[in-house]
Amino acid sequence: MSYIDWGVLIATLLLIVGYGVYKSRGAQSMQAYLLGNQSLPWYTVCLSVMATQASAITFLSAPGLAYTSGMSFVQFYFGLPLAMIVLCITFVPIFHRLKVYTAYEYSEQRFDLKTRALTAFLFLIQRGLSTGITIYAPSIILSTILNIDTTYTTLFIGSLVIFYTVYGGTKAVSYTQLLQMSIIFCGLFAAGIMVVHLLPGNMGFSKAISIAGKMGRTNAIDFSFDWNNQYTVWSGLIGGFFLQLSYFGTDQSQVGRYLTGASINQSRLGLLMNGLVKIPMQFLILLIGVLVFTFYQYNKAPLFFNxxxxxxxxxxxxxxxxxxxxxxxxxxxxxxxxxxxxxxxxxxxxxxxxxxxxxxxxxxxxxxxxxxxxxxxxxxxxxxxxxATNDNNYIFLSFVTQYLPKGLIGLLIAIIFLASMGSTASALNSLASTSVIDIYKRLINKDATDQQYVNASRWATIIWGVVCILMALYTSKIGNLIEAVNILGSFIYGTILGVFIVAFYLKKIDGKAVFYAAILTEIVVCICGYLQVVAYLWLNVIGCLLVVIFALLIQQFRNKKTAEEIPAV
Structure with a gap:
């Protein structure tokens, strides 16, 4: 990169970090450190939720996915608006009314301690592993720019994010993400314009799309019903709905974002706007990948992008x-x-x-x-x-560094860094809050002071950061990162969602029934996923429905057994 690009990159990162530190000053209580005193407006909630989901993986992998296989991935998000409506009606008011720090506190109030521990444990496994993938994504950038192994860049990125998150708490994360997403939207718009500008002189936007379409890269909609097809309208609407509902409704990295809302209405409005904006945003990112594909039909692409x-x-x-x-x-x-x-x-x-x-x-x-x-x-x-023989995640980065003008290169690379910082910080913050609230405070040290719990949260952030870095070091072999994160989540999200569906709607089912139902379901889902019986999005539907079915059957069996044990009068 040029000195101008390095200057833009460093200045942008310093601005973001400085803004977050400034906004988070004085966050010394648990309420302030983990919930930001529940004082944030809807637009901050909306952008914070989007930034948590739109990690560096989104901006590295999605264009590469569109480049190699087309735009069908956009169907993954079709269930998102429906999920946001259900969340606003059911989850948000319950969580706000109960004044919980984490989603899993509610599962104990509704069921029992072991169910709370199980759901928290499943979340910690899934989020801990996927955060490693999130940390790895920006390390690809430094590796490409500096031409060094990703091991060193992963250690650097991970250490930087740990330091930032330990200091800031959730308020710093949310305010930083507000500024991050503003810069990201501007940068993506500029990137799209530049890709079209770099196409041959006689080629406009519509013709570029036509060329890509004739080569199978504009397949955004697929109405066929195929259990083994990863991305169709039906897998997106149904499987995607269950995945998004579980992710936003039971994953603490997202629950922690909208619990910072100043009121129920502020949280609801933030989630609804996220549901409206996310699909067009993802469509634009994939469209940039398609335009890059057309560009490389007239300009020779590298033999290997890594x-x-x-x-x-x-x-x-x-x-x-x-x-x-x-x-x-x-x-x-x-x-x-x-x-x-x-x-x-x-x-x-x-x-x-x-x-x-x-x-x-x-x-x-x-x-x-x-x-x-x-x-x-x-x-x-x-x-x-x-x-590492899969170079999908390097396609867009290679194009940016080779063809875009000075200054814009630095801005786009800063965007990828910012996205990684935001999503990783949210994840580490949620891992720490779950570890402290659901395990340390509940099971280990029930009578500590507020300051001791804040200190425990900081130490938990450091420990989970180290775990995620270790996971990131093994990430280079797993192929396209954006698919890897969603596949990993699909093994667990359906089960957790099923527990919460039972909690909200099936009041006669007790803790033992849902606990054993969740364990049985997770075994079945892991077997189905390992054998690739169906496309991964359907695992979310299977997991949720099986928890409900198993819980009903187990509860009926227990009720019958109890009735048989009661002696006749």
Missing amino acids: SYELNKLEQSPYKAELKKIQSDYDQSFESKQIEVNKLDKALDANDQKAIDQQRIAVKKADEQNKSIRKDLTELMLKNDKKA
Whole structure:
């Protein structure tokens, strides 16, 4: 990067951190440290909720996902608005009325201590692992810029976020996210304009979308019903609804965001606005990935977007084989560009027959490129069995650093850093609050002072930060990060949601029934997920419904057994 980009990056990060520290001064009580004194307006709640969900993974992986497989991922969010409505009607008023610090306090009030401990434990596992993935995402940036291994950059990023979160508490997190999301929206809009500007002179926005569409990259809507298809309208509306309802309703990283609202109405309005804005925002991010795909039909893309792994191969004994693969790739691109130009002319002439012919020819050329890249990844593994052969998460970053103007590069990289800081800080804050409120305060030290609990929260933040960094160090092998986070969540979110659905709506079911139902459900969901019986979004539906069904059956069995044990008079 240039000195201008480094200046923009550093200045933006300092502004964000300084603003958060300034706003969080005096947060020394538990109420202030974990709930921000419940004083925040709806727009801060809305942007804080969005920033928690929209991590660096969103801005790194989503464009890469659109580049490689199209825009079908946007369907993942179709159930979000419905989930926000249910949350506003049911979850928000209950949590506010009970004045809880965490969502899992309610499960003890409704059921018993072991159910509270189970739901808190499931959350800690899921959020602890997924936060490691969140920390890893921005380390990719430093790794690419500085050309060093992601291990070192992961340690640096993780340590920075731990320091920031330990000091700030939830109020610093929320106010920092307000400024972060404002900058993010501006940066994304600028990036979209620049991608279109960099396309060939005779190509406008609509034509760029047409080119991508003929190559299967604008498949935003799929009405087919297929249990094994990851992204369809139905998996998004139904599976996505259950996942979003569980995430926003029972995941402390999100519950902690809207519990900071100054009133029930402020929390509700913040969630409803999030439901309205999130889908267009995600659509825009995916659309940028599609435009980058079109750009690389006219400009040769790197043979492999992860320059660090490619550099390792260039320094290896397999340098000659790499050179041959590079030569084949160059020839393949030239052939493909001829077919793309023919498709371009057919679109200008509106010749449908020629368009159909060229679409097939371009797809064939695209498959040849994929075959060459497969040869490359096999060579990488031959050189190093631990090589990261999935470069999905580097596609957008590579484009930004190579083609965007000075200043904007620094701003977009700052955006990815800001997104990571916001979501990671929220996660660490929620892990700490759950550990202290649901475990330390409830089971270990019930009579400590308020200051002792604040200190315990800070220590819990540090401990969980270390755990998440260790998880991040093993993240490079898991493929596309945005899918990995949602797959991981789908193994657990349905079960937790089922517990809360029973708590809210099935008043005759007791703690023992729902506790054993949750354990049985989690076993079934893990087996289904491991065997890939259905697409991962459906695991959320299965988990929720099984908890309800098992709880009803177990409760009926217990009631029958109790009735049999009562002696006749």
